[in-house]
Amino acid sequence: MQASILTSMDSKRLLKTFLDLVQIPSESGKEKPVTDYLVAKLKSLGLEVWVDDAGSKIGSNSGNIMGRLKGSLPGSIAFSSHQDTVVPGIGIKPQIADGIIRSDGTTILGADDKAGLACILEMFECIKDKPHPTIEVVFDICEEVGLRGAAQFDTSKLESKYSIILDVDGAPGRINIAAPYQDVCKIAIKGKPSHAGIAPDKGISAIEVASKAIASMKLGKIDDETTSNVGIISGGKATNIVPEECRIEMEARSRDEAKLNAQTKHMLDRFEEEAKKAGAAIEVSKERVFMGYKFSETDPLPSLVAQAAKDVGLKPQFVRSGGGSVSNIFNAKGLASVVVGVGFENPHSKDEFLRISDLEASANWVIRMVELVK
Ligand SMILES: [Zn+2]
Numbered sequence: 001m002q003a004s005i006l007t008s009m010d011s012k013r014l015l016k017t018f019l020d021l022v023q024i025p026s027e028s029g030k031e032k033p034v035t036d037y038l039v040a041k042l043k044s045l046g047l048e049v050w051v052d053d054a055g056s057k058i059g060s061n062s063g064n065i066m067g068r069l070k071g072s073l074p075g076s077i078a079f080s081s082h083q084d085t086v087v088p089g090i091g092i093k094p095q096i097a098d099g100i101i102r103s104d105g106t107t108i109l110g111a112d113d114k115a116g117l118a119c120i121l122e123m124f125e126c127i128k129d130k131p132h133p134t135i136e137v138v139f140d141i142c143e144e145v146g147l148r149g150a151a152q153f154d155t156s157k158l159e160s161k162y163s164i165i166l167d168v169d170g171a172p173g174r175i176n177i178a179a180p181y182q183d184v185c186k187i188a189i190k191g192k193p194s195h196a197g198i199a200p201d202k203g204i205s206a207i208e209v210a211s212k213a214i215a216s217m218k219l220g221k222i223d224d225e226t227t228s229n230v231g232i233i234s235g236g237k238a239t240n241i242v243p244e245e246c247r248i249e250m251e252a253r254s255r256d257e258a259k260l261n262a263q264t265k266h267m268l269d270r271f272e273e274e275a276k277k278a279g280a281a282i283e284v285s286k287e288r289v290f291m292g293y294k295f296s297e298t299d300p301l302p303s304l305v306a307q308a309a310k311d312v313g314l315k316p317q318f319v320r321s322g323g324g325s326v327s328n329i330f331n332a333k334g335l336a337s338v339v340v341g342v343g344f345e346n347p348h349s350k351d352e353f354l355r356i357s358d359l360e361a362s363a364n365w366v367i368r369m370v371e372l373v374k
Pocket residue numbers: 082112113143167168
């Protein structure tokens with residue numbers, strides 16, 4: 001199969017693009033410098049480019065980039081990576097030793113997600129003068145602060161029905177084909193204050209209500225595709241006051257929507273039942289933070305991505321994830337989407353690193369995906 005590959009990346013150019021990108025600051029909400037770089041680069045590669053107004057709605061100085069390179073071959077495919085990084089992401093000085101790129105230890109590296117951006121740009125460099133299908137890109141903003149740029153992006157502007165998001169740690173070859181639905185709930189229990197020494201029986205302890213509910217709750221790993229967690233609890237004013245209020249924040253996730261509905265209901269029911277028993281009031285807010293998705297390994301998109309991996313000598317690894325990503329949002333908007341690994345390790349830390357060999361393999365993988373589009 002290897003022989004069928006038309007094109008391979010240029011290591012030097014790819015590495016230079018990556019090193020250029022990480023040195024351009026783009027912490028979430030302040031992506032403008034990297035947006036300018038990417039827009040200029042995409043235009044020089046022959047793409048039509050648009051920047052949307054998402055930034056003004058979500059507090060960023062930039063917007064989501066959409067680009068399109070019209071193809072002479074049939075078919076269309078979209079690639080996506082995010083423009084922003086976590087902090088500390090200003091003044092990144094990449095260092096290379098033994099084929100590994102790291103920061104100087106005072107910042108993140110920003111390979112999350114500039115490895116993805118570099119691979120996509122390299123793919124255009126390699127493919128632009130050859131026959132190719134229509135290729136589109138979405139480079140979103142504010143991904144690291146709750147996928148907010150992607151949530152604003154209008155996927156109906158794309159011609160492509162399929163998209164590949166380059167944005168997960170682990171070796172190239174990794175393909176996330178499923179991710180959970182997620183609910184986040186906030187609960188406020190209102191009891192009744194009273195002097196804890198003189199008249200504790202006249203009070204209703206909101207903390208006690210919360211404790212009983214949580215102690216009887218199914219939490220942690222519920223089954224293969226369902227998890228739940230009480231993450232924040234606060235309340236009370238002093239040791240000598242029966243606490244009037246207790247606030248709880250919790251989440252549940254499942255790759256099966258019915259299971260998630262059941263788990264969320266179970267958690268809320270436990271609070272409601274204990275509040276009722278104690279005579280406390282309760283306020284509940286529930287938000288479906290993102291919708292899940294699930295592909296089978298033989299569906300067209302995972303098949304294409306896996307075949308491309310094999311063709312460039314990578315081992316496809318299908319992962320059913322417990323985390324949410326831009327892919328959840330795109331799938332919910334009707335744009336079929338999987339997330340693939342581009343090799344960065346320890347993201348969101350000063351220990352983040354990227355093997356040059358993984359960057360190169362990822363770029364070849366992306367090029368091959370384009371070649372396989374029909
Ligand atoms: Zn990322």
